[in-house]
Amino acid sequence: MEKSKVFFTDLHTTPSSNLLDKMERLCRRAGIAGLDFSNPFTAIKIHFGEPGNLAYIRPNYAARMANLLRSLGAKPFLTDYNTLYSGRRSNAVDHLRSAMENGFNPISAQCDVIIGDGLKGTDYKEIEINQEYCRTAKIGTAIADADVIVTMNHFKGHEQAGFGGALKNLGMGCASVGGKLELHSASSPRIEEANCKGCNICVKHCAHDAIHLNDRHIAQIDYGKCVGCGQCVALCQYDAAQLGEGDTSERLNYKIAEYSLAVLQDKPQFHISFIMNVSPECDCWNHNDAAIVPDLGMAASLDPVALDMACADLVMNAPLIPGSRLAEEYPHEHLEDVDKFACLHPDTNWRAGLEHAEKIGLGTRDYELIKV
Structure with a gap:
């Protein structure tokens, strides 16, 4: 399989090129303008962040993305999906209030916000995929009905998947509450x-x-x-x-990959990941621990598998931040060229998910990193 292109920009700026300008330039270089917007409804899948957590992507970036997409002929909307666990995002009323508090509203984000699986997480479409672990996928209606999929991913650790990136944002993030139940169906803690x-x-x-x-x-x-x-x-x-017997991180990541396939199949797609505030755990918590590595930059690709692999490599090659959880656990090591996510969450295996995603045709782990 031919290498996929992953485009990367660091966070250095000049008076004539701020981070929003760099993000737009990165997206254009990575091919966003080549997407077919003849059917214009474009879902921007993003994590709104649990109130109290401050590691999520700033709404300023979402606003620039929405304006860029509109300039290309799209009708964009921001969307996220109700959670299975307790918190302030388990129903659409509380979820919308949380999103508004965190700046995802028509003023700050310059885009309408839709909770994609309805009031109680029961608004979904069952998409047939006939894969090894999931015959069908229960995908929130807003994503299922969208013509184009754009993901904006905060790249960070995750306590069950290893890390959260494009596939996690797609597979778990676009599942309805019933879909999330299926993804966790092997779990018997x-x-x-x-x-x-x-x-x-x-x-x-x-x-x-x-x-x-x-x-x-x-x-x-x-x-x-x-x-x-x-x-x-x-x-x-x-x-x-x-975790109970028979419940593994591998199995969860396999299902996440298959749900991602259901979201993306036959649709134009684009993915951008923000390797900033790389916290040890998910933005679903109402807090975020100190980042484990310095802010590295933004990466974008038409291939979500290559994008996740590139982001993981960038984090693995980065130095630890003194005082972070990993630095405290490994005080005499720099952990460069080491799988930091496996160190954070030893019972997880993110590689299995990318291998399965490649196997079912979502993309390739073999990539070329192009600096913008």
Whole structure:
């Protein structure tokens, strides 16, 4: 397979070229103007960020993207999808308020905002893909009905997938609540009782009232209520909540790749990732820890697999920031040329997802990095 082109720009600016100008120039060099906008409804898939988290992409970039797309003949809209877990983005009313608070509104982002799977996450289309893990994919209607797909991805760590990039934004990010349930359907978290401190954090944050402390002050899961969203595993600081038997990061990443295929098949597409504020975990949390590497730049491609691979390589080759979580865990190492995401989340395997994405025809991991 021929190498895919990934275009990259650093964050150096001049009085005549600010970061918004550089982003637009990067997008044009990467081929956004060559997309077919004859059918104009263009979804800009972005993560609005959980209120309290400040690592998400600034709405200024979304505004420039929306204006660029309009200049090319598109009818763009910003979109994100309701969450499976607790928080302020689990229904469209709270989700829209959260987006507005974070600057994603027609004034700041200069674009209308649509919660793509409706009020309660039940507005979706079932798209047939006939893949190894998913026969169909439950994709939010706004994305399913869109003519063109553009992703704006904050590249950072992720506690279940390894990292979050273009595929995570597509596959998990565009799934309806029912689709997210399917993606997590193999998840049956368990409690390692010897590790449980009875801190109650998993109980407080379970959106489905599936965890309680028993009479010994040990967390106990009610599997009649548990949907396997994995929030307890991500929250537990004592390694008491753990992935269940047969539930793996590989399987989740395989499904994410297949859901990404459902989103993108037969549609013009473009992807840009922001390798800034590379926090250890997802923007779904209401907080963000210190970045693990310096802000590196922006990368764009027509190939989401190549883009994710290039971003991962850039982070792996970057030095650690002193005082970050990884720097504290590895005080005598620089971790350059080391898989920092595997160091952050040892039970994850992001490579498996990219391998599967390549296998099913989403793109290639073999890329040429072109500096703009």
